[in-house]
Amino acid sequence: MELICPAGTPAAFREAVDAGADSVYCGFRDETNARNFPGLNFTRDEMAEAVSHARQRGVKTLVTLNTFMRAGQEDIWYRAADDAARIGVDAVIVADFGLMAYFAEKWPAQRLHASVQASASSAAAVNFLVEAFGVRRVVLPRTLTIDDIARVSRDIRTEIEIFVFGGLCVMAEGRCSLSSYATGKSPNMNGVCSPASHVRYRREGDELVSILGDYTINRFPDGEAAGYPTLCKGRFHVGEQDGYAFEDPVSLDVMDQIDRLREAGVSALKIEGRQRGKAYVAEVVSTLRRALDASASERPAILSRLCMLSEGNRTTTGAYDKRWR
């Protein structure tokens, strides 16, 4: 199975290649990708250098153009599409149907992957993307169970990629408006979920208080592991109780299900984390590479060290192993 690794900077890109990535995904330094964070991402020249560096080592470069175009400003996305194709990236990861159509018409030879942000979660949706735009791979949303993936896999004519480790988005991807509601900016349109410009941390007594826009997201007592300041992982007053209404601060780890995923038809495993540092990239990629090459019985010991790198210092299999309705 192909191991697809994140890179937010050229330094992280080189770490991913050295650590055993089969492919590295990354984005341009603008709002055309869903990790449009300050100081992150690649200039056109850096991208060309990265592609060349990877190709010399037999590694593919996938470029994320996975935000939705704004009416009247489509040129920003079209220019990024043209530049990615001219640079010669191995594939582009796209969410917007309009941008998929642009690739299909202007760069028909460019390999096209449907981003998780496209939210294609049924065989009919995936097959539409294949027939209409020539999509060669779909990244399925993190809302499906492994049995769901197996069912979709039987009825589609394209490769399947899924996220197996890292940040866990629990909402319908590409459709979530929580960040927009709190800050006016979203991962879908602006490339930022809970933008740093709206985040504040404050010390109150023995608590760390995280604030997003005008909302207090969480209060972490001393000694309790913290999480990202996202509404979906905020602590809410519900009825008479305080608790996590949607999801706890926790990261995804479904690497113990590799064999089931392979049987379900998954051909590519993706690590989330373009916003993370190169130390994270090196550690996670090398560990998952070892886990992929190990036997099922050896994997738990190899993977256990990754817990401390995870949000809230905990991991979950999320909806892949759903036990609720």
Next chain:
Amino acid sequence: MKPLPDILSTLAEYMPISVAQHISALLMAQIMRRHRDLFERLGEHRCKRFAFAPSDLPLAFVVSPNGPSVTVCRKPPVPEADAAVEGPLFMLLALLEGRQDADALFFSRDLTVTGDMEAMLALRNALDDSNIDLPNDLGAMAGPLAPLVSRVACGVRSRVLAEGEASWS
């Protein structure tokens, strides 16, 4: 991660601030000479001021990338800045070199960040991409002794990082 030995904290406590200031300015100038694009990724945040407050040292350092310059202050309190980060000195140095993941240290509560998070994130990403290597970058200041100084400093760094690794494995 291993805290700073007490003797070094005590030394810093009694060191005249002008001496600490002079040493810090020299070290920063050396790093800037070796990494001229260090702050390129900061973009609009280049004009901000960043405070680094080692929790095991009675000093804090305020870096202004626009100068670039560094100002040393005694603490407490942590000096005013647009954004501040607090944690053990060795951890801050490991972050400077991109050898530890800042998000993981934030999750585990080893690291505290306050102020302008957009500016802090930009700085974190700029440092992460900079390939700073303190033993070699600063060791080069030792002239003919540079190889020896760098080798000793690399040894110290390896030991500190190995102990940090052991503590979370």
